[in-house]
Amino acid sequence: MGWILRKRTPGDVLFDAFIAAACIIVFLIVAYPLYFVVIASVSDSTMVATGKVWLWPKGFSLYGYNEIFDDTRIWRGYRNTILYTTLGTFVNLLFTLPAAYALSRREFRARRFLMFVFVVTMFFSGGLIPTYLLIKGLGMTNTMWVFIFPFCVNVYNLIIVRTFFETSLPRELYEAAAIDGCGHFRFFWSVALPLSKAVISVIGLYYAVAHWNDFFTALVYVRNNELQPLQIVLRDILLSNQVFQAGAGTGGEAGGYAQRYADQIKYGVIIVSTLPILLVYPFIQKYFEKGVMIGSVKG
Numbered sequence: 001m002g003w004i005l006r007k008r009t010p011g012d013v014l015f016d017a018f019i020a021a022a023c024i025i026v027f028l029i030v031a032y033p034l035y036f037v038v039i040a041s042v043s044d045s046t047m048v049a050t051g052k053v054w055l056w057p058k059g060f061s062l063y064g065y066n067e068i069f070d071d072t073r074i075w076r077g078y079r080n081t082i083l084y085t086t087l088g089t090f091v092n093l094l095f096t097l098p099a100a101y102a103l104s105r106r107e108f109r110a111r112r113f114l115m116f117v118f119v120v121t122m123f124f125s126g127g128l129i130p131t132y133l134l135i136k137g138l139g140m141t142n143t144m145w146v147f148i149f150p151f152c153v154n155v156y157n158l159i160i161v162r163t164f165f166e167t168s169l170p171r172e173l174y175e176a177a178a179i180d181g182c183g184h185f186r187f188f189w190s191v192a193l194p195l196s197k198a199v200i201s202v203i204g205l206y207y208a209v210a211h212w213n214d215f216f217t218a219l220v221y222v223r224n225n226e227l228q229p230l231q232i233v234l235r236d237i238l239l240s241n242q243v244f245q246a247g248a249g250t251g252g253e254a255g256g257y258a259q260r261y262a263d264q265i266k267y268g269v270i271i272v273s274t275l276p277i278l279l280v281y282p283f284i285q286k287y288f289e290k291g292v293m294i295g296s297v298k299g
Contacts, residue, residue, distance in 0.1 A: 041267035064264025077233030084147040085211040092207040100161035122155045146221045164199040201284040212277045234269045241265045
């Protein structure tokens with residue numbers, strides 16, 4: 001039987017126009033602040049502060065980016081952060097995925113108790129000082145491993161992956177594999193993981209963003225400048241510029257120049273710190289829509 005297409009009424013056209021307008025407004029609300037940061041990072045700070053910069057940069061200058069990239073520490077920070085993000089995300093997934101799979105198996109009798117233990121850690125912790133003493137006792141202070149192992153499992157992400165395995169991998173699938181002699185380890189590696197690209201991509205992105213933006217770990221546990229991540233380096237550059245700006249004052253030419261382009265460094269730091277991780281998103285976008293719907297109501 002063929003489909004009967006109903007003629008579009010003026011109400012349908014009006015509704016579509018309303019939805020399109022609403023989508024455009026939401027897009028502008030989200031996109032404009034990002035665009036403003038970009039144009040403000042190459043505009044005269046005075047014009048930005050007085051509200052004269054709206055759509056196009058004014059008083060174009062790359063002073064902020066020159067100050068940031070002239071500091072050789074930034075390349076060391078990039079190297080360290082890329083290393084911590086790559087290795088840290090790998091370790092996160094290495095621990096999270098098998099744990100979530102085990103907790104999703106109904107035949108695993110201890111799963112309810114272990115899940116309860118995991119959830120308790122979301123609400124209660126030992127506090128900063130006991131955690132510092134523990135990490136110091138393990139010999140991880142002033143080492144790269146403090147960024148990798150102490151916080152390698154996020155319970156919220158663990159729950160998301162466990163829910164995915166419970167709802168997306170039918171019990172009959174394992175039973176069929178078990179008839180052919182497939183055990184849990186082989187099933188996890190050969191069946192569960194290939195069918196879990198969506199959740200792996202989403203959780204991997206969550207972990208990668210957390211590692212990329214992490215500065216508190218370095219602030220508390222690391223004193224060696226050679227191990228500092230990008231966020232700490234950018235923070236030091238920003239603070240140094242503020243000190244120079246305040247110390248030079250407005251009386252001298254250097255002080256006036258520093259004040260004129262001070263905000264360029266602030267906005268430039270935002271671009272430098274966020275752009276690399278934003279470039280990762282397009283490569284996993286096709287999995288992201290499916291992944292973020294994990295646990296939603298299914299029809």
